[in-house]
Amino acid sequence: MKKTIGIISLLVLGTVGFIGYKNYPKLDLISGFSAKSVASGHFLDNRSLDIIEKGDNDINLIDLASNTIDENGHLAEATVYGFKKRKAVYREGLGAVLVNDEYDASKPYLVPKRNFTLNTKIPFPYGDGEPVTTPLPNVDYKRLQKAVDFAFAPSNEGKKCTRAVVVVHNDQIIAEKYAPGFSKNSRLLGWSMTKSITGTMLGILQKQGKLNINQPAPITAWKNDERKNITFHNLLQMNSGLEWEENYNTISDATKMLFQESDMTQSQIHKPLVGKPNATWNYSSGTTNLLSGIIRNQFKTHQEYLDFWYSALIDKIGMHSMLIETDLAGNYIGSSYAWANARDWAKFGLLYLHNGNWNGEQLFESTWSKYVATPTPTSNKEYGAQFWLNACGKLPDCPKDIYYADGFQGQRVFIIPSHNMVVVRLGYDHIDLNTFLKEILASVKKN
Structure with a gap:
């Protein structure tokens, strides 16, 4: 039994070692992609680490990274089997950015001046109110909905497909749909x-x-x-x-x-x-x-x-x-x-x-x-x-x-x-x- 466990352990270590050897030059990019993706997805769209890892970072090689989120520091870190740690810092108004050893978190930075004034009395698209829902006579809404639903069906391999669809005709939203966990407010x-x-x-x-x-x-x-x-x-x-x-x-x-x-x-x-x-x-x-x-x-x-x-x-x-x-x-x-x-x-x-x-x-x-x-x-x-x-x-x-x-x-x-x-x-x-x-x-x- 011990011999079998030992052989399995050697095979696992050998596999990990081979993967690491073949991909070591890429590790910096893998952990960089992962850290940046986690920081942006979490701090810009409030996604959990689990959702990001299963829905954003489930890409070949990128899924090798291990990630952590520091809420107080507004940052995310990633490594690949403990190697090549990368850090992405979130800055309000500028989003997340991968940082290097020279990065000084105490240094002030400029942010864009935004105009977030909303006009909810005017509907989409020229205002911020809800869109007009009056049916258009030239639209077959049942056929349209079927076309939109097609976009959300899993692939033949069961893979996820679509997160959001919006169809606009004559300046009016005629179809709109979101995957579970996403909404009209999702960035x-x-x-x-x-x-x-x-x-x-x-x-x-x-x-x-x-x-x-x-x-x-x-x-x-x-x-x-x-x-x-x-x-x-x-x-x-x-x-x-x-x-x-x-x-x-x-x-x-x-x-x-x-x-x-x-x-x-x-x-x-x-x-x-x-x-x-x-x-x-x-x-x-x-x-x-x-x-x-x-x-x-x-x-x-x-x-x-x-x-x-x-x-x-x-x-x-x-x-x-x-x-x-x-x-x-x-x-x-x-x-x-x-x-x-x-x-x-x-x-x-x-x-x-x-x-x-x-x-x-x-x-x-x-x-x-x-x-x-x-x-x-x-x-x-x-x-x-x-x-x-x-x-x-x-x-x-x-x-x-x-x-x-x-x-x-x-x-x-x-x-x-x-x-x-x-x-x-x-x-x-x-x-x-x-x-x-x-x-x-x-x-x-x-x-």
Whole structure:
């Protein structure tokens, strides 16, 4: 018996040792992802550690991490088999951030000034009151509900699917559903849908006459080499020709930036050209964070930069639940870390559906929505300017005029001009988005 136990123990230790050997270089990224996810999910959305570990961190390798939450210190820590401890600290107004050994918790920091004034007398979307519930005559609500329910059914492997769906037609919510444990108030991470927020800030700055997207990007390090010809436009379209590896399954430029860099606006700057601007499309989170840094440089003070994103867009259209997290250097992580409830994500889609006009005020030029939905050269018509497109027919049973904000694990804000509709879907990858959208559209007759 003792011999059997000893053999089993050796096998377990050998397995653990092999896993550790194979993945040791990744441990810093694994514990970093886990600590950041726990801190954000807990302090931004009040999720318990158990819910986060089973619903957010149940990703291959990430589930190897052991996590703790310090309520008094407003932080979370993670290790992998006791190795590579990482800490993420929550700062009110800025969200959670991974910290390093140089982090000084006593050092003061700036936070954005927010306008949380609510107008509950006006219904969604232009006010903060409950949405109008008057049935629309062109909607088959039974078929619509069936389409929405499809999104919440577990996958064939029994995996979780959707956390939230909001369907808006003619400025009215016609369907809305949440998974158990989530509600209309739940803040959900948009991941790379944040890129569409960042791109929108450039559109607003252009409308305000503060920049021209056809001009070269103002990067000092590029002034004396061939990168000097890269424009805002090239960066917005991910078509700069700069080197970048966007791979979340290994140690790549993207994972090193998100889980090791203190200033994420610098990661793309130092990359060489491996192609030609406007002729070499390459998806890059580093590019979007570079744009966030460029936006910061448009303002005289850091406070003005922090305030602008909220005063010019987020609070302007009543996305009061939204918070964009910053890195240690105080830059908005424009590639990945915007949190908001599903209704507020829908408001963002509606802003584009109405070509930048929000209740009579033009936030960006009406042509901007067409610009972001115009295919980028060499992207196979899949990408525009910080938005993904269906011009390529990726969703074969859906209109080709659809364009959308797209985030990891199936976060989507679909803008469908031909049907005057916005569809928000937040959750996990285990869903056929083509069938989901096709059935929603089939339930609504065109006006």
